[in-house]
Amino acid sequence: MAQASGGAARPVLEVEGITKAFPGVVANDDVSLTLNQGEIHCLLGENGAGKSTLVNMVFGLYRPDQGTIKVRGEEVHFEDSGDAIARGIGMVHQHFQLIPVFTVAENIILGNEVTKGAFLDLDSARRQIDSLAERYGLAVDPDATVGELSVGEQQRVELVKALFRDADILILDEPTAVLTPGEVDDFFGVVESLTGQGKSIIFITHKLREVLAVADRITVLRAGRVVGTATAEGATQQSLANLMVGRDVVFRVDKGEADPGAPVLRTQGLRVADDRGVETVTGFDVEVRAGEIFGIAGVEGNGQRELVEAVCGMRPTAGGRVEMLGQETTDWSPRKITELGVAHVPENRSKHGVVAQYTIADNLVLNRYHHRKFSQRGVRNTAAINAEAQELVEQFDVRTPGVDAVIDTLSGGNQQKVIVARELTGDIKALVVAQPTRGLDVGSIEFIHRKIIELRDQGVAVLLVSAELDEILSLSDRIGVLYRGRLAGTVNAADATREELGLLMATGSSEGQR
Amino acid sequence: MNGARNANAGIGRAAGQVHRVLTEAWRLQPLYVSLYAILLSFVVGGVLISIIGVNPFTAYWALLRGMVGGGDEIAGSLARSVPFIGSALALAFAFRAGLFNIGAEGQLLAGGVTAAYVGALSWMSDLPGIVAIPLILIAGTMGGAIWGGIPGVLRTKTGAHEVISTIMLNSLVLFGVRWMVNSRDPVVLRDTESTVPRTDPISDTAVLPELVDSQPVLHTGLFALVGICFVVAFVLKRTTFGFEVGTVGLNPHASHYAGINVNRVIVASMAASGAFAGLAAASEISGTNGFFQPGTFFLMGFDGIAIALLARTNPVAIIAAALLWGSMLSGAPLMQQEADVSIDVVRIIQAMVLLFVAADAIVRYLFRVRELDQSPFKATSVEGAV
Numbered sequence: 001m002a003q004a005s006g007g008a009a010r011p012v013l014e015v016e017g018i019t020k021a022f023p024g025v026v027a028n029d030d031v032s033l034t035l036n037q038g039e040i041h042c043l044l045g046e047n048g049a050g051k052s053t054l055v056n057m058v059f060g061l062y063r064p065d066q067g068t069i070k071v072r073g074e075e076v077h078f079e080d081s082g083d084a085i086a087r088g089i090g091m092v093h094q095h096f097q098l099i100p101v102f103t104v105a106e107n108i109i110l111g112n113e114v115t116k117g118a119f120l121d122l123d124s125a126r127r128q129i130d131s132l133a134e135r136y137g138l139a140v141d142p143d144a145t146v147g148e149l150s151v152g153e154q155q156r157v158e159l160v161k162a163l164f165r166d167a168d169i170l171i172l173d174e175p176t177a178v179l180t181p182g183e184v185d186d187f188f189g190v191v192e193s194l195t196g197q198g199k200s201i202i203f204i205t206h207k208l209r210e211v212l213a214v215a216d217r218i219t220v221l222r223a224g225r226v227v228g229t230a231t232a233e234g235a236t237q238q239s240l241a242n243l244m245v246g247r248d249v250v251f252r253v254d255k256g257e258a259d260p261g262a263p264v265l266r267t268q269g270l271r272v273a274d275d276r277g278v279e280t281v282t283g284f285d286v287e288v289r290a291g292e293i294f295g296i297a298g299v300e301g302n303g304q305r306e307l308v309e310a311v312c313g314m315r316p317t318a319g320g321r322v323e324m325l326g327q328e329t330t331d332w333s334p335r336k337i338t339e340l341g342v343a344h345v346p347e348n349r350s351k352h353g354v355v356a357q358y359t360i361a362d363n364l365v366l367n368r369y370h371h372r373k374f375s376q377r378g379v380r381n382t383a384a385i386n387a388e389a390q391e392l393v394e395q396f397d398v399r400t401p402g403v404d405a406v407i408d409t410l411s412g413g414n415q416q417k418v419i420v421a422r423e424l425t426g427d428i429k430a431l432v433v434a435q436p437t438r439g440l441d442v443g444s445i446e447f448i449h450r451k452i453i454e455l456r457d458q459g460v461a462v463l464l465v466s467a468e469l470d471e472i473l474s475l476s477d478r479i480g481v482l483y484r485g486r487l488a489g490t491v492n493a494a495d496a497t498r499e500e501l502g503l504l505m506a507t508g509s510s511e512g513q514r
Numbered sequence: 515m516n517g518a519r520n521a522n523a524g525i526g527r528a529a530g531q532v533h534r535v536l537t538e539a540w541r542l543q544p545l546y547v548s549l550y551a552i553l554l555s556f557v558v559g560g561v562l563i564s565i566i567g568v569n570p571f572t573a574y575w576a577l578l579r580g581m582v583g584g585g586d587e588i589a590g591s592l593a594r595s596v597p598f599i600g601s602a603l604a605l606a607f608a609f610r611a612g613l614f615n616i617g618a619e620g621q622l623l624a625g626g627v628t629a630a631y632v633g634a635l636s637w638m639s640d641l642p643g644i645v646a647i648p649l650i651l652i653a654g655t656m657g658g659a660i661w662g663g664i665p666g667v668l669r670t671k672t673g674a675h676e677v678i679s680t681i682m683l684n685s686l687v688l689f690g691v692r693w694m695v696n697s698r699d700p701v702v703l704r705d706t707e708s709t710v711p712r713t714d715p716i717s718d719t720a721v722l723p724e725l726v727d728s729q730p731v732l733h734t735g736l737f738a739l740v741g742i743c744f745v746v747a748f749v750l751k752r753t754t755f756g757f758e759v760g761t762v763g764l765n766p767h768a769s770h771y772a773g774i775n776v777n778r779v780i781v782a783s784m785a786a787s788g789a790f791a792g793l794a795a796a797s798e799i800s801g802t803n804g805f806f807q808p809g810t811f812f813l814m815g816f817d818g819i820a821i822a823l824l825a826r827t828n829p830v831a832i833i834a835a836a837l838l839w840g841s842m843l844s845g846a847p848l849m850q851q852e853a854d855v856s857i858d859v860v861r862i863i864q865a866m867v868l869l870f871v872a873a874d875a876i877v878r879y880l881f882r883v884r885e886l887d888q889s890p891f892k893a894t895s896v897e898g899a900v
Binding site for chain 2 (some may be wrong): 075312314331334335336338340345346348351352353354355356357358362366367369370375378379382
């Protein structure tokens with residue numbers, strides 16, 4: 001590993017006091033970071049902590065609201081990623097930016113084509129690629145078609161692509177998230193050979209073991225702020241987990257003891273595949289009783305989305321069964337499940353939760369426009385719809401000029417309140433909520449949390465899925481950690497510690513040894 | 515050098531202003547842009563006519579008189595416009611469900627041939643008109659609905675895109691009916707006593723009553739098609755089914771989440787679209803032709819696309835757009851006769867109308883991409899990827 005310590009450390013990248021806000025959320029708040037020559041600097045934090053926002057600014061994809069970025073001591077203002085590339089910054093995104101039907105060589109030269117007259121000079125490109133590959137131990141076949149390569153090989157192509165553009169500051173956004181354990185070890189070898197030859201690396205991850213294995217220095221982000229820096233020698237998984245999830249409770253939700261009743265929602269050996277056909281829920285068993293909130297914690301991408309969609313009928317199951325209210329509801333249609341009394345606050349607000357061009361009133365009846373109250377003999381009763389909307393807008397404190405306002409004109413928090421208002425009213429017996437407060441302001445978060453607890457106290461069974469550990473801890477009565485599509489462990493919320501959950505989330509076991 | 519760059523920047527800014535003005539106009543008054551497109555097309559058409567050496571005002575005056583210069587002209591223009599209403603609705607309805615039905619051409623043929631077949635059945639002459647006429651119209655409507663429904667089914671079952679499948683079905687039905695009507699051995703639908711290839715004449719009882727003996731004949735099919743426009747407007751605006759169609763069109767994911775049967779809506783919308791084309795064809799068979807000839811409906815479906823886009827898929831505006839379209843075609847011969855300007859000039863003007871309407875959509879599309887780049891897009895990435 002490179003010499004991070006000692007007087008020879010020369011900063012190649014200095015980020016000073018960066019602030020970046022998006023509507024409704026401050027993604028980065030006065031963040032500073034220094035990357036030294038030949039160093040591996042890990043950026044650690046939970047989902048939503050602001051890691052990607054930060055590196056996207058360094059790579060010229062976003063512009064900071066405040067603060068400066070210096071490359072090799074010189075202040076820079078990137079207009080786009082082209083400017084960043086010109087300064088020797090390369091980025092490997094979490095989702096590869098490759099064209100599957102092109103060859104490795106074609107992908108690497110894309111946008112930076114080596115030409116001879118009007119023709120591509122693939123021979124010379126191939127030679128350059130081979131020499132880069134040899135120098136850094138990145139075995140790639142320039143003539144292979146990218147679509148036929150494994151994920152690990154595709155990642156090497158991305159690295160060569162960045163090196164081909166003379167990058168010496170490399171940003172790797174969750175590079176190991178998609179790799180198998182064996183590939184991860186190979187990858188670490190490559191990373192060390194890169195820094196050995198003078199490249200500097202920003203490595204984004206939320207996997208503690210990896211941080212300790214490769215990092216020279218570590219910066220921990222939480223809710224957009226730097227909450228700590230450490231060296232690999234001085235840190236332990238435990239200390240990093242503490243920093244990452246934080247000790248301060250942001251929201252103390254007042255709630256009484258749960259009084260759980262009969263089981264309402266149960267899954268047995270549930271298996272579900274994602275859009276690519278990969279099974280991401282791999283045998284999930286849970287039982288949620290009336291009057292309790294069962295929180296599902298976990299790093300995103302461990303099957304949460306597919307689990308929720310399968311339970312609510314939006315996605316076919318690949319195996320196992322779902323029971324709700326004493327009936328087997330496996331692969332029922334969303335309409336049938338809704339009519340049974342199961343409400344669903346979807347994870348993706350704009351894709352599933354609302355029709356952006358519709359009014360607030362129409363969005364409030366999106367799943368019950370056909371009920372007799374709102375439609376007689378196939379004709380919509382606009383008066384009844386508006387009256388209902390008016391009532392819900394008041395009851396749920398939606399800040400809007402009127403129920404006939406197009407919902408897209410509202411802030412994210414108010415849109416979410418509309419969804420919550422729609423889902424949490426009526427005769428519901430079970431509630432499935434996914435990321436209910438993502439990107440919302442403090443007031444909306446508290447409001448939504450209170451509503452969920454109210455429902456629990458009325459005897460509704462609540463399945464809560466959230467990437468926010470705080471939210472899980474403050475709302476849940478029992479907590480299960482989802483790791484690679486199954487429950488890694490279930491704990492009573494009263495006994496749960498952040499440390500234990502953090503380890504379960506990151507490693508799938510409370511010893512943290514996996 | 516510098517001046518040129520400044521001029522370029524100036525033009526760019528001016529174009530940006532125009533885009534913004536257009537975009538605003540679009541949002542506030544959707545049909546304003548269509549009127550603007552029509553005006554612009556006539557201006558460019560006028561330039562074209564003067565290049566040929568004719569005074570454009572003379573030509574347009576003749577065209578106008580050909581369109582609405584007298585009772586017969588008005589009736590003829592109306593008659594010419596009636597079927598366009600149906601073929602435009604065929605695009606517009608599916609469009610509301612997020613589908614691009616460019617199969618009206620084929621759906622007209624399927625509806626027309628079914629109507630002609632049913633209308634010529636021997637027992638039709640035993641029925642009173644009050645039964646026979648609805649029967650022939652229903653038959654045509656069903657024929658169109660089935661031909662329109664097939665791409666809907668293909669879309670939901672196999673994922674085949676309706677643009678591709680409707681084009682294919684257009685060819686299939688075109689050559690299919692051509693063969694059925696032409697063939698003498700075996701005789702399928704050909705009227706063997708006729709020297710031109712056409713089907714047997716329909717029963718007299720199945721003929722829609724005539725309103726004006728104009729060229730072409732103005733018949734009571736006018737009421738059916740205008741009425742349908744208002745029905746469609748009501749369905750889309752006020753009914754539960756219309757709400758489902760609009761929801762699927764705007765956000766199929768949210769529709770699925772909200773419990774709407776998206777596949778059922780897609781098939782029903784495509785079938786309804788085909789039904790409107792089928793009805794238009796049946797009313798022509800019954801009210802104008804009295805038999806089926808494939809050439810009757812040539813380009814009528816594609817004109818329907820232009821009309822529907824001109825009317826911004828608003829069913830009531832379609833009536834006006836179809837009237838404009840039909841009367842321009844109906845008035846063109848007088849322009850040719852009096853000002854010696856080819857009928858094709860009207861076709862060119864119509865093509866330009868569509869071009870300007872479509873080009874405006876392209877501008878809007880480009881503009882939206884730029885807009886997305888500013889904040890909303892990045893706001894979404896915050897949710898997804900921070």
